[in-house]
Amino acid sequence: MKRIVLKLSGKIIDNEENLKILSEKIKSASNFQFIIIHGGGIQITNLYKKLKIEPEFVDGLRITSWEEMEIVEMVLSGIVNKKIVNLFLKNDIDTIGISGRDNLLFGKPKEEKLKRVGIITKVNIEIFDKLKSFKAIVISPVSNDEDFLPLNVNADDAATAIAIALKVEYLFLFSDVEGVLDKNGNVIEKINESKVEELINYGVVKEGMIVKLKSSIEAIKKGVKNIIITKINNSFSFDNIDSNNFKKTIISS
Numbered sequence: 556m557k558r559i560v561l562k563l564s565g566k567i568i569d570n571e572e573n574l575k576i577l578s579e580k581i582k583s584a585s586n587f588q589f590i591i592i593h594g595g596g597i598q599i600t601n602l603y604k605k606l607k608i609e610p611e612f613v614d615g616l617r618i619t620s621w622e623e624m625e626i627v628e629m630v631l632s633g634i635v636n637k638k639i640v641n642l643f644l645k646n647d648i649d650t651i652g653i654s655g656r657d658n659l660l661f662g663k664p665k666e667e668k669l670k671r672v673g674i675i676t677k678v679n680i681e682i683f684d685k686l687k688s689f690k691a692i693v694i695s696p697v698s699n700d701e702d703f704l705p706l707n708v709n710a711d712d713a714a715t716a717i718a719i720a721l722k723v724e725y726l727f728l729f730s731d732v733e734g735v736l737d738k739n740g741n742v743i744e745k746i747n748e749s750k751v752e753e754l755i756n757y758g759v760v761k762e763g764m765i766v767k768l769k770s771s772i773e774a775i776k777k778g779v780k781n782i783i784i785t786k787i788n789n790s791f792s793f794d795n796i797d798s799n800n801f802k803k804t805i806i807s808s
């Protein structure tokens with residue numbers, strides 16, 4: 556059974572219709588085991604609001620104090636992860652949900668000023684062998700440092716690190732945009748490293764899209780063949796990805 560890695564944006568998982576469409580696609584893709592990493596920035600911000608905490612971002616990354624780390628972990632590994640897992644279960648997909656802290660993702664703090672924001676240093680892929688029989692494994696990107704304490708890892712970073720470690724052919728980054736948009740708002744069909752630099756330098760790509768593209772380029776350099784940024788839509792199938800016809804950005808070398 557081949558593995559495929561998907562990343563789901565927090566922005567699309569409160570829309571049950573999206574998860575339903577995805578469930579149908581997963582069920583009909585008989586050749587794949589699905590490794591699914593999710594974000595949840597919106598859900599974290601919503602709880603911050605209730606708790607009257609003002610989020611602070613640097614290049615799309617949320618500065619995370621120790622106290623805020625507890626909220627991030629609660630929301631991502633608790634609420635968001637279990638929501639996706641149970642929607643899949645309800646749709647008869649044999650699913651298990653884990654977090655990076657279940658002996659899967661290890662990292663270290665990225666920069667002092669970002670506090671508990673982490674980057675991945677190791678993916679323990681043995682966990683995937685132990686979970687071989689599941690159709691879908693849903694992963695919260697919260698990771699451990701070397702002292703087994705939590706790190707807030709951006710979900711795009713976690714997804715690309717897992718795609719690299721598993722040497723998968725396809726990584727899908729499902730977001731709330733149909734792809735990377737140019738300065739006129741049109742989807743760019745294909746991009747490579749130099750184009751990414753240009754888009755960031757000219758300010759066409761901003762916020763969370765900067766992280767997404769930087770980690771994608773890293774993954775392409777390290778052997779992931781195809782990274783596809785798109786929205787969840789009804790017109791694709793995981794069984795013949797290359798002949799699919801829907802709006803997307805493909806990142807390649």
Ligand SMILES: Nc1ncnc2c1ncn2[C@@H]1O[C@H](COP(=O)(O)OP(=O)(O)OP(=O)(O)O)[C@@H](O)[C@H]1O
Pocket residue numbers: 563564565566593594595596597615710711729730731732734735736737759760761762763764765767
């Ligand atoms: N040139 C661009 N093209 C497309 N989106 C862009 C661009 N520049 C900035 N963005 C923003 O990047 C966002 C996607 O990144 P964001 O981090 O917000 O979501 P995500 O990574 O898909 O989800 P999550 O962070 O919850 O995992 C888009 O919703 C859009 O607002």
Ligand SMILES: [Mg+2]
Pocket residue numbers: 594596710711763764766
């Ligand atoms: Mg993001």
